[in-house]
Amino acid sequence: RKEVEQDPxxxxxxxxxxxxxxxxxxxxxxxxxxxxxxxCRKEPKLLMSVYSSGNExxxxxxxxxxxxxxxxxxxxxxxxxxxxxxxxxxNVYSSAxxxxxxxxxxxxxxx
Amino acid sequence: GAGVSQTPxxxxxxxxxxxxLRCDPISGHTALYWxxxxxxxxxxxxxxxxxxxxxxxxxxxxxxFFAVRPEGSVSTLKIQRTERxxxxxYLCASSPGTNNEQFFGPGTRLTxx
Numbered sequence: 001r002k003e004v005e006q007d008p009x010x011x012x013x014x015x016x017x018x019x020x021x022x023x024x025x026x027x028x029x030x031x032x033x034x035x036x037x038x039x040c041r042k043e044p045k046l047l048m049s050v051y052s053s054g055n056e057x058x059x060x061x062x063x064x065x066x067x068x069x070x071x072x073x074x075x076x077x078x079x080x081x082x083x084x085x086x087x088x089x090x091n092v093y094s095s096a097x098x099x100x101x102x103x104x105x106x107x108x109x110x111x
Numbered sequence: 112g113a114g115v116s117q118t119p120x121x122x123x124x125x126x127x128x129x130x131x132l133r134c135d136p137i138s139g140h141t142a143l144y145w146x147x148x149x150x151x152x153x154x155x156x157x158x159x160x161x162x163x164x165x166x167x168x169x170x171x172x173x174x175x176f177f178a179v180r181p182e183g184s185v186s187t188l189k190i191q192r193t194e195r196x197x198x199x200x201y202l203c204a205s206s207p208g209t210n211n212e213q214f215f216g217p218g219t220r221l222t223x224x
Contacts, residue, residue, distance in 0.1 A: 044215050100156065
């Protein structure tokens with residue numbers, strides 16, 4: 001089983017729709033969580049950190065469920081420019097920091 | 112300000128050759144990470160430096176891979192006796208600390224023929 005799992009998609013939704021995807025992690029020692037966005041043939045860029053209480057940044061909302069070991073990303077009023085791959089990132093603190101990326105969820109917004 | 116830079120942007124080499132990939136992190140960032148990304152996959156952790164020392168090299172696939180950061184700034188990833196399976200995009204990221212946002216460079220696309 002992968003340490004961080006994501007539905008690869010693609011999610012193909014119309015502009016203006018709301019879309020959500022989850023990411024599950026297996027290591028209960030995971031301590032910090034992030035969503036990164038990666039455009040085709042570009043480097044990943046931080047979209048938002050994920051806090052225990054949940055957090056919102058404009059049209060984007062991130063949630064963490066430690067009991068069930070998953071994080072989620074909700075995008076409201078989706079724009080064409082939201083088309084990208086969304087990477088779930090988990091930071092596990094053991095003897096040293098270990099950063100684990102999911103394989104990503106592809107999102108395509110159609111006009 | 113300047114972001115993370117990586118050179119070369121593309122590297123084509125033959126099986127069995129030695130390659131060096133360079134990463135210039137953002138000035139002042141103490142943490143530096145190397146990842147490898149294959150098509151359709153997320154970045155795979157290779158090694159993490161805190162200052163000059165490798166704090167975690169558990170992601171290096173085998174002893175053909177080695178990385179250094181002698182002065183706590185620029186880092187070089189070295190791959191000996193390259194194999195076709197080493198072909199991937201090698202990404203470098205830097206961060207002010209271990210639990211902060213990582214800033215990625217544009218990557219080096221390595222192709223081993």
